[in-house]
Amino acid sequence: MNKTATLWVAIGFLGLLFLPWYSVDTGFWSFQWALALNNLENASAILQSVLYGRGWFSPPIILMVTTAGILCLRTNQDNKAKQLIVIGALGLGYVIAHSFLSLESELLPSNGAVGAGAFVTSFAFLFLLTTGLAHMRQVGSDAFITGLIGTIIVLVATFVFFPISHVLIRAFEYPDGSLGIVRFLSRILSGDVWGISCFTGGDHCGPAINSLILAVATGIGTTALGLSFALIATRTQFRAKKTLRILTVLPIITPPFVIGLSLILLFGRAGVVTDWLNILFEIEKSRWLYGFTGVYLSQLLSFTPIAFLVLIGVVEGVSPSMEEASLTMRANRWQTFSNVSLPLMKPGLANAFLLGFIESLADFGNPLVLGGDFNVLSTEIYFAIVGAVADTSRAAVLGIALLTLTVAAFLIQRRWLGNKSYTSVTGKGDSGQHSGLNPALKWACYLTSIPWAIFTLIIYGMIVYGSFVSLWGYDNSFTLKHYQQAFGIDFRDGMFLSGSAWDSFLTTIKIASLAAPLTALVGLLTAYLLVRQNFKGKSVFEFGTMLSFAIPGTVVGISYILAFNVPPIELTGTGLILIIAFMFRNMPVGVRGGIAALSQLDKSLDEASLMLGATSFTTLRRVITPLMGPAILAALIYSFVRAITSVSAVIFLVSAEHNMATSFIVGRVENGEFGIAIAYSVVLILTMLAAITFLQMLVGRRKLRRENRVSDSNRIYSREIEQPIKGTAL
Amino acid sequence: MKKLIGTIIIGLSLIGGNATAADKLNVVCSAEQPWCDLMAKGFEKQTGIDVSMVRKSTGESLAQIRAEAANPKIDIWWGGTGDPHLIAASEDLTQASGIDTSDLLGWAVNMSTISEGKTVGIYAGALGVAYNRELLAEKGLKAPSCWKDLADVSYAKEIQVANPNSSGTAYTELATFVQLFGEDEAMSLLAEIGKNVNQYTKSGSAPSKAAARGETTISIGFMHDMVTLASSGFPLEIVAPCEGTGYEVGAVSIIKGAKNLEAAKKWVEYSLNADVQSRSVEVESYQVPSNSKATVAPESPDLASIKLIDYDFATYGSTETRERLLKRWDRDVKNVAKN
Known part of the structure; x- marks a missing residue:
């Protein structure tokens, strides 16, 4: 404890003595502030206090000095820990309260937004607090774990709860600005939201019911398709596995609107397929695509890969020994699959469903393009904020309706999983082979996945084709002008990126590659805490980490402006706000994937490592991380891709210096310039494919067993198992 | 791992450090992207003021301007349907530019009159x-x-x-x-x-x-x-x-609390200039310009031959x-x- 605490006291002093307390105009990393530390703008806490007589900076300094004193004394360790807890809590509370109060108060004039000094000092106090708690065995097992829990709580509170409360509070607002519960209740329970008249012969249901039906259907559909792909990839000898894998990843790396557009070009009233059907079978051209069917189809296309990414790790992880045991005990392969393998995949299935469900609820691009008169919550919320009648209060009410659905799904999922053990990767010798699928199941998988894969291929063929024709869907003459406009390079005097898309493209790549590792890190660490550690309020903590994912992007965007446009934390207009928004919006995927993968790893692996004297940190680094390959990869890929393809949240957060690809594409689509939008999308897709391949190489495959083999036929088992049966019969 | 962290730190430093130039203007543009680009480049060339521009739809722009009201980051809102500009004016989110509207057509002046000068018409459709x-x-x-x-x-x-x-x-x-x-x-x-x-x-x-x-x-x-x-x-x-x-009237407004007020006023002046308005056809924007001296593209719908109603923006806005x-x-x- 002493060592850790001393380290944090040192860091605290660094924050108080040397770093500028407030944010500096020239940017922290330019280090220009270091040249004029005595300026009011650049001054650290201690200089503010000494040079400018700002006495309210003394308490944190005094607290830090006191801590140093306490650490030097040779008193009882328990007492020390208690003192650390008190000091940490006081210091953190003081800094936060001071940041908010000083904005309003005359007594505590401030420069505004807090900067590096305040940031470092707050974390020093936070870690003093958690170090104390760790010693008292209050939360978590050691200083690393408690510190981690503390950090994630603080981050989630700052970047999820704090901003989102700004918007949700509006749900309780009356038109005159006062707050109350009555109007909220009448609005959230009204038929406008939950109407079910479509079941009783009326014309349309409320958006919440529509969203719910769509989300359940999408959740089930994507999980089933994802499982089928995962089974083909791991349990069969299917030849084109690699192609299949790439195909399943394609939709996830497609910018929004593009899938919807190509579906229109295929199945819309003037679509290619519609035309053929009309000519060949005289089926009348209709607009069946617009509405539930179209949105469902496009969501299946878009979200199946997420289910696949979650499931592949889980399907791989199911221990072959158990399957072998089942087969040895004369279960046939179908029985083995349905009674052994499938139940062991439950965490994967549940998490895949939950992700599909939530993604569908929050999806905005597909319903916008294909929804027709089928209203869902996400589009209703968007138009409640930016529509002709802007009504933030209604948006907040609908947002709460959406959250209710998410919470319900989350709770049901937890009940379903229960407290059973799904462990199948243990430290014990485990040399078996995965059993192949029984023929019926294998063909079922082939028959669903292969047509689906072909369908995906056609869609992408259309997209690439569309980027090379002058007027997609009308004038099909070949052209390169879209690429020229977007990504032209001028070589006349040196190299000059003259294309209009370069700026947003480079920014997007930069932001996404920064956001991805951070997102994966936070997500997987959180998963580790949730699966491996026990602490009070764990389920609230778990739900908190899921919250930002469940909230529609538009609401997140608006809430980030409301919360972070003004001091103490001023971030709007920077690239950082985009990174943070992506981090906390996409973190839940890392969490879900991590949980699914971790619940398969036997805890005795951790225990063995801990017992041999490794710390939690070392155990995490040397034992858990190497076994988490697929989960790390999924989290990295997913957060990278989502940072590139998400729209609704970033629309409000992009600024001139930090414009994102999607907002550029949406602008072009709005303006009817599909060619350039699609050409841009193709470039983004290729970039993401390259990045995924690179990440796959970087992370590498985990080696669970000697090699990943699948018994392809009955050859091995049939002889061993069936002969005795024959023997008895004779 | 160390490499990863190193990369992140270097990357963050690239993003964090944006030095402030002396003369700059932050524009949110709600017209078509090519037109926005044309305006920004032309303005930079003529005035030497550094323009940071981002394109957002009218509804999104208004929502952002509302949310940022306490500490506006945008100076100018250019383009997009007049109604939201009028709403912004009535909610006191924008400020009067004091621009001379004598060269402008009736409907453009009308916008300015209803909003007490807070927004001015730049084109009609x-x-x-x-x-x-x-x-x-x-x-x-x-x-x-x-x-x-x-x-x-x-x-x-x-x-x-x-x-x-x-x-x-x-x-x-x-x-x-x-x-x-x-x-x-x-x-x-x-x-x-x-x-x-x-x-x-x-x-x-x-x-x-x-x-x-x-x-x-x-x-x-x-x-x-x-x-x-x-x-x-x-x-x-x-x-x-x-x-x-x-018809709609596209408008330009200066955001209340704009940090670059002088540059913003120059922008309004620039966007009402007859020569500048005549250039919209270069980027295939066929709205009718508000300056009576600007040339109208031949492809533009000829407002003179269309029976236009006397649209009451004050009531219906x-x-x-x-x-x-x-x-x-x-x-x-x-x-x-x-x-």
Whole structure:
């Protein structure tokens, strides 16, 4: 404890003595502030206090000095820990309260937004607090774990709860600005939201019911398709596995609107397929695509890969020994699959469903393009904020309706999983082979996945084709002008990126590659805490980490402006706000994937490592991380891709210096310039494919067993198992 | 791992350090991207002021300006339908520019008068009807020429129009009908037309795009959007309805609390300049410019030959009228049409 605490006291002093307390105009990393530390703008806490007589900076300094004193004394360790807890809590509370109060108060004039000094000092106090708690065995097992829990709580509170409360509070607002519960209740329970008249012969249901039906259907559909792909990839000898894998990843790396557009070009009233059907079978051209069917189809296309990414790790992880045991005990392969393998995949299935469900609820691009008169919550919320009648209060009410659905799904999922053990990767010798699928199941998988894969291929063929024709869907003459406009390079005097898309493209790549590792890190660490550690309020903590994912992007965007446009934390207009928004919006995927993968790893692996004297940190680094390959990869890929393809949240957060690809594409689509939008999308897709391949190489495959083999036929088992049966019969 | 962290730190440092230039202007632009780019480049060239510009739709811009009101990051809001600019003015989110409007056409000055100078008209676009001539011929339908023609039963499920609750374009249409026919008749006519509507889209520009691709036969929207689609090669024919039609006025406003006020004023001045306005055709924007001395592109819908109504922006832009009309539209048009 002493060592850790001393380290944090040192860091605290660094924050108080040397770093500028407030944010500096020239940017922290330019280090220009270091040249004029005595300026009011650049001054650290201690200089503010000494040079400018700002006495309210003394308490944190005094607290830090006191801590140093306490650490030097040779008193009882328990007492020390208690003192650390008190000091940490006081210091953190003081800094936060001071940041908010000083904005309003005359007594505590401030420069505004807090900067590096305040940031470092707050974390020093936070870690003093958690170090104390760790010693008292209050939360978590050691200083690393408690510190981690503390950090994630603080981050989630700052970047999820704090901003989102700004918007949700509006749900309780009356038109005159006062707050109350009555109007909220009448609005959230009204038929406008939950109407079910479509079941009783009326014309349309409320958006919440529509969203719910769509989300359940999408959740089930994507999980089933994802499982089928995962089974083909791991349990069969299917030849084109690699192609299949790439195909399943394609939709996830497609910018929004593009899938919807190509579906229109295929199945819309003037679509290619519609035309053929009309000519060949005289089926009348209709607009069946617009509405539930179209949105469902496009969501299946878009979200199946997420289910696949979650499931592949889980399907791989199911221990072959158990399957072998089942087969040895004369279960046939179908029985083995349905009674052994499938139940062991439950965490994967549940998490895949939950992700599909939530993604569908929050999806905005597909319903916008294909929804027709089928209203869902996400589009209703968007138009409640930016529509002709802007009504933030209604948006907040609908947002709460959406959250209710998410919470319900989350709770049901937890009940379903229960407290059973799904462990199948243990430290014990485990040399078996995965059993192949029984023929019926294998063909079922082939028959669903292969047509689906072909369908995906056609869609992408259309997209690439569309980027090379002058007027997609009308004038099909070949052209390169879209690429020229977007990504032209001028070589006349040196190299000059003259294309209009370069700026947003480079920014997007930069932001996404920064956001991805951070997102994966936070997500997987959180998963580790949730699966491996026990602490009070764990389920609230778990739900908190899921919250930002469940909230529609538009609401997140608006809430980030409301919360972070003004001091103490001023971030709007920077690239950082985009990174943070992506981090906390996409973190839940890392969490879900991590949980699914971790619940398969036997805890005795951790225990063995801990017992041999490794710390939690070392155990995490040397034992858990190497076994988490697929989960790390999924989290990295997913957060990278989502940072590139998400729209609704970033629309409000992009600024001139930090414009994102999607907002550029949406602008072009709005303006009817599909060619350039699609050409841009193709470039983004290729970039993401390259990045995924690179990440796959970087992370590498985990080696669970000697090699990943699948018994392809009955050859091995049939002889061993069936002969005795024959023997008895004779 | 260390490498990873190193990369992150280097990356963050690239993002964190943005030095502030002496003269700069932050613009949010709600017109088409190429036009926004043209304006920004031209302004930089003429004044030497560094322009940071981002394009957002009108609704998104207004939502952002509202959310940022306590500490505005934007100086100028250029382009986009006038209604949201007027709303911003009435909510005191923008400030008067004190610009000289003597060269401007009546409708542009009108914007400035209603808003007490907080917003000025820069272009106008009339509302119209478009049809896909190939599809029309295929179905053997006759071309519509008036609003009332759209109620004809032969157009059943062939018309697409936006929902006025989400789209400013559709609200302009609703208000135009009310001003042309009176409220009661307008609602019953819209309900009749509603029987022919196959989809109320969310976005105002979607119907014409659908008509261009043959997803619907007829669309209602702004004529300059239709001209852009037609001139890019789609088989769209544009109709100015015989009863007369309403129009939108694109506007420019200075945000209240703008940090670069002088530069912002220069921008307003620049955007009202006749030569600058004449250049919009270079980027295929066919709105009618507000400066009487600016040249009008030959492809632009000729406002003189279109019967324009005397659109009452003050009444129909007000929140009360808007909420009342939309409520009535929901009740009398949207819900009736289905049965």
